[in-house]
Amino acid sequence: MTAPTRPEPARAAPAHVIADDAEALAVAARLADEFRAGAAERDAERRLPHAEVERLSASGLLAVTVPAEHGGADVTAATLAEVFRLLASADASLAQIPQSHFVYVGVLRAQGTARQREFFFREVLAGRRLGNAQSEAGTRHVQDIRTRLDPAPDGGHLLTGLKHYATGALFAHWIPVLARAGDGELHVAYVPRDAPGLTVTDDWDGMGQRTTASGTVRLDAVPVPADRVVPHHLTFRGPQLHGAVAQLLHTAIDTGIAAGALAEAAAFVRTKSRPWFESGVDTAAEDPLLIQRFGELAIQVRAAEALLRDAARAVDAARADLTDDTAAEASVAVAAAKAFAGETAVTLGGALFEVAGTRSALRGLNLHRHWRDARTHTLHDPARWKVQHVGRYVLNGTRPPRHGLL
Known part of the structure; x- marks a missing residue:
């Protein structure tokens, strides 16, 4: 499913500026x-x-x-x-x-x-978009970044590497690239979408999140001026919210998937489902067993939404007073919310069919996109490690690590 690289997105008229x-x-x-x-x-x-x-x-x-x-x-x-x-x-x-x-x-x-x-x-x-060229495939682990940021004769840099799962890159005006300099330190180079040597390929073939175009970015000695490079490694030398904010947004996506699946299931049952013959009611929406199951699912979604709000408040509190303790509390709150939201999204994506019945499985309705999206998105990073860090924090007071993924 590889498509030709599109030209740089058009420079549209200035965007509206939101006030608050x-x-x-x-x-x-x-x-x-x-x-x-x-x-x-x-x-x-x-x-x-x-x-x-x-x-x-x-x-x-x-x-x-x-x-x-x-x-x-x-x-x-x-x-x-x-x-x-x-x-x-x-x-x-x-x-x-x-x-x-x-x-x-x-x-x-x-x-x-x-x-x-x-x-x-x-x-x-002005409406310009930033993408990403962060993850790499075939390395030892997700933090093993091998894209190189080498010095160039003109005082700038040259970027060389291959990135995968580059969500947003195809739609971007600027592509932030995670790379290591000669000393091994981590930097972010902000590269124009049309930079010479940079190729974006729409080869994303995931079962879910099918229209994110999370494909491949190839960097062949891409020139980068010195003033377009940011020393990202400094972010992790003190208390930081980089990981907490990134994971908070992932949590919000999972929570939204769950809410969307619940809403679509309810609409389907109200308008398209038939009651089970033993229920003795005229419509599926009056079936007491379906009502019970919808109540259970709604409680799970509400819990995910509550944990999301709690995590966001912890991030805002830490932003107002950033210390090792407030940063740790924010990361743990987000980790707890993310672990629960991921499980909830996958559960709701499957439960939709349980409550909606046989007709909901018709391919043309595409109701399975909720489960596919949830299952694909929740693979981003393992919830089991989030639970591990929450447990360490609660039991032993161990602050979570500053690696940017929690």
Whole structure:
């Protein structure tokens, strides 16, 4: 399923600038309603959402974490998590595409120079998108980054490597690339989508999140000016929220998938399902056993949403007073929420068929996309290690590690 590389996304008219948290939530709810209508068809046909991604940019949602001093809304983590939850409840692929965008805006906030922040925040406010070229396949583990950032004769750098699962890269104006310099330290190079030597291939063939275009990025001695490189390794030398924020957004996506599956199951049962003959009722929605099961599923979704809100509040509290203790509390809260949300999303994706009945399995309805999206997205990083770190923290007071994945 390999497609030719598309040219760099068009430089559209400047995006709307969202003023505050309330407007961000209102815009997200409106876009979620708009995106929900075509989600099943886009997934079934693997029709990449170029127009929808442009709508996201134009709406101003992609700039809501730009600091206030640079003209952005600088929304809370609680608001950002709810934005992602709303989008994922409508279309999990669309919600996944900008996840790395916000992560790498955060990298600039944490380690960018004043000049870098000024330039890139202006780009983001204008509707430019950041993608990602982070993960690599065939290495010893996820932290074994082998992409090289070598010195160039002109004082800049040359990037060489091969990246996989590069969600957002196909739709991006700028692609942040995770690479190691000669001394082994980790950096992020912000590279234009049309840079010479950079190739993005749409070869993503996952069973779920089919329209994220999470394909391959090849870097063949890509030139990078010195002022486009950020020392990411410094992020992890003190208390940090890089991992907590990134994982919070993943948690919001899982929670949104679960809510979307529950809503679609309820609509199907109300309008298309028949009651079981032993129930003695006229409609499936009156079946007491179905009512019981919907209650159980709704409680599980509400619990996931509550844990998401709690985790977001912990991140906001740590952001206001960042110490080793507050950063640890935020990471643990997010880890707990992510572990539960992932299990809930997979459960709801399967339970949809249990409550909706035989007809719901028809391929043309594409109701299985919720389970496929949940099962694919929850493979991003193992929940078992999140539970392990929560247990260590509760039992022995051991703070979670600063590796950026918790």
